[in-house]
Structure formats: C-alpha cells, structure tokens
Amino acid sequence: MKKVLSSILVLSIIAIFVSGCTSSKDASNTGDKKGKYNVITTTTMLSDMTKSIGGDFVEVKGLMGPGVDPHLYKASAGDVSLMQKADMVVYNGLHLEGKMGEVFEQLDGGGKLIVSVANGIKEEKLLNSQDASISHDPHIWFDVNIWKDASIELAKGLKKLDKEHEKEYDENLKNYLVELDELDAYIKERTLELPKENRVLITAHDAFNYFGRAYGYDVRGLQGISTASEAGTSDVRELANFIVERKIKAVFIESSVPKKNIEALQEAVKAKGFDVKIGGELYSDSIGDKGSKAETYIGTFKSNIDTIVDALK
Structure with missing residues (x-):
C-alpha cells in the first residue's frame, strides 16, 4: 500500500x-x-x-x-x-x-x-x-x-x-x-405520504444521515460511514432485532455497495420469524447510469425518494 x-x-x-x-x-x-x-x-x-x-x-x-x-x-x-x-x-x-x-x-x-x-x-x-x-x-x-x-x-x-x-x-x-x-x-412532498412511524431507512452503510436529519427519517446503516469498514455478526444481529421489533417493511441495497450484507441481514430477520423485503436499490455514493432517469444529481435524488416512499408506504 x-x-x-x-x-x-x-x-x-x-x-x-x-x-x-x-x-x-x-x-x-x-x-x-x-x-x-x-x-x-x-x-x-x-x-x-x-x-x-x-x-x-x-x-x-x-x-x-x-x-x-x-x-x-x-x-x-x-x-x-x-x-x-x-x-x-x-x-x-x-x-x-x-x-x-x-x-x-x-x-x-x-x-x-x-x-x-x-x-x-x-x-x-x-x-x-x-x-x-x-x-x-x-x-x-x-x-x-x-x-x-x-x-x-x-x-x-x-x-x-x-x-x-x-x-x-x-x-x-x-x-x-x-x-x-x-x-x-419534491422530497418533502413525497415524504408526507409516509406516516412518521414508517420513516425508517435501513441501508448497507451510513450514507444517509444528512438525508435523515433534513427530512425526518430514522436512518440505520449496516456498515459505518465508510465502506472500508466491515459489518460484524453483532451489527447484523442488532439491526435484525430492530427490524423485527419495529416491523420494518423494507430495507435497501445501494448501487455502489455489494448487496451481500443486506441479503445476510434479510436472512437474519427471516430466522427470527419475520419477513422484510428488499425495497429496491438506492444511489448512495454515485448518481445513475447515463440514459437513465437518475443520470443527474437531481434525477438521482428523485429516484431515491420515490423508491423509499413507495417501498415503505
């Protein structure tokens, strides 16, 4: 190195x-x-x-x-x-x-x-x-x-x-x-479609804390702020317990982070007798591909909020 x-x-x-x-x-x-x-x-x-x-x-x-x-x-x-x-x-x-x-x-x-x-x-x-x-x-x-x-x-x-x-x-x-x-x-208008108790965002890593503070979401990430950190067994277990306790409807994968950790979390929740779906893919550290609706920063953020609200409603 x-x-x-x-x-x-x-x-x-x-x-x-x-x-x-x-x-x-x-x-x-x-x-x-x-x-x-x-x-x-x-x-x-x-x-x-x-x-x-x-x-x-x-x-x-x-x-x-x-x-x-x-x-x-x-x-x-x-x-x-x-x-x-x-x-x-x-x-x-x-x-x-x-x-x-x-x-x-x-x-x-x-x-x-x-x-x-x-x-x-x-x-x-x-x-x-x-x-x-x-x-x-x-x-x-x-x-x-x-x-x-x-x-x-x-x-x-x-x-x-x-x-x-x-x-x-x-x-x-x-x-x-x-x-x-x-x-x-637009983000605030779409957020109003969700009851406050449903505004819980669980993703692969802690990329969405500014989003949570600005728009009123409880944000939980499996990994830390940097993807260089690794999610441990205790992290998966604690977050799985939280999902079961709160009956969270969906968790989200990210475009720039491998989805294996979120899939492991989904399996851990299932082992506790509760099913949580993967609500879709969010753009976290990158905007979308050229030619997609998310190829700009604004398009990316609109895509994210649409995915979040539609999955948690």
Whole structure:
C-alpha cells in the first residue's frame, strides 16, 4: 500500500515539474480543442454540478463513473496525469476520497487550482462522524440545502479560474439553486405520504444521515460511514432485532455497495420469524447510469425518494 501511494506521489511531483512552465489555458496542454477550461472532478455528483454551473465554458472529466465507491477509490498514474493537466480539480473533501488525500495536497502545493466543495459549508451544518478516522460525515449531497452551499463554493472556484465569464457562472448558479429548491420541495412532498412511524431507512452503510436529519427519517446503516469498514455478526444481529421489533417493511441495497450484507441481514430477520423485503436499490455514493432517469444529481435524488416512499408506504 505504501509503495503504491509513494509511486503516485512521485508521479505527481514529476508531472508538476514537467508542466510547470506551460500555460494552463493552452489547448495543447489541456487536450481541449474547443477553447474550454478543462475541469477534473472526482465523484459523479460533482461532475453533474460542474456541468450545470460551468455550462459552455468548461469541459468536465470525472474520475469516477456511476457505481464507483469513492471511499475505496485509488488514484492511478493516469488520474494524476489528468489532474495535473487540468485547469481546475474539484473534489468533495471531508475524507470522502480517503485514498486520494495526499495526491490533492501535492497538486495544491504545486499551484494547481484545487476546489473542495466542503470548504463552503459551515461546520455547524456538518454531522460528526462515529468513525474515528474522520471528523465529519462526508455524504453532504443528501441534504439539498447543504448541497446548495457546495454549489456556491464551486461557482467561486469557476469565477477564480475564468473571470471573463463571472456573470454567466452566476446566472447558471442562480438557475441551479432554483432547481435544487424545487428538488427539496419534491422530497418533502413525497415524504408526507409516509406516516412518521414508517420513516425508517435501513441501508448497507451510513450514507444517509444528512438525508435523515433534513427530512425526518430514522436512518440505520449496516456498515459505518465508510465502506472500508466491515459489518460484524453483532451489527447484523442488532439491526435484525430492530427490524423485527419495529416491523420494518423494507430495507435497501445501494448501487455502489455489494448487496451481500443486506441479503445476510434479510436472512437474519427471516430466522427470527419475520419477513422484510428488499425495497429496491438506492444511489448512495454515485448518481445513475447515463440514459437513465437518475443520470443527474437531481434525477438521482428523485429516484431515491420515490423508491423509499413507495417501498415503505
């Protein structure tokens, strides 16, 4: 592990040195022949946000595709090269991309414009983490109002990168915030279809705590905040007891987490004489596939709330 990380860091430093004398807006450097700024993002949620706010002035390349788990993602030598050649790099922060932290530090130290959207969120809005390895829960996109703050932080980065089009970025941001307000209203409206006692969300890992706080759900995850943690026998047993006691109708698998743990939980509940169904698949650390109704952040969140409410009604 240490050898791999060291190799990546060495590649970072070499790339910084080699490209240090070139202009970041030079199309031959960015690989963009359209004269757009080349922006690299980590997660699919950030790729979608950057496309929405950056509009016609940026070319967005995401390192992670749909279904990829950012907690476990490791930057390859190719990823480091892409980030160094980019005009701006956007990442979530709060240790979501836990295995890429030192790479970001190296790039930042080399003068690259690096934007962590979590820097735009006041600490009192963040949830503390029960995982000793990190201070705060990084799944900030599951509270739409917090994601609005993240969007504003991203727009600041774009305007720093491209002062010529500040007005256009502000207009795109304004439109995006309106869409997020509409999404927030939709989630609340659908939630009202559920009696309060039915608003219990059980998933593979603790990705939905911001969602629970914002929209009034009791959220339980089989694994911890990071998928790097493992669910033990006692975790399965305790959650199975909770499901039987509360007569929970459904539990949910996640698009970026193997479903075997939830299936084991379902079997443990069955062994106690109660049947709980798998209510469907939720998008947790990634948006949906291209061409699906969930290929955007907004579409993903709508898909999630529809799946949750329809299964728990």
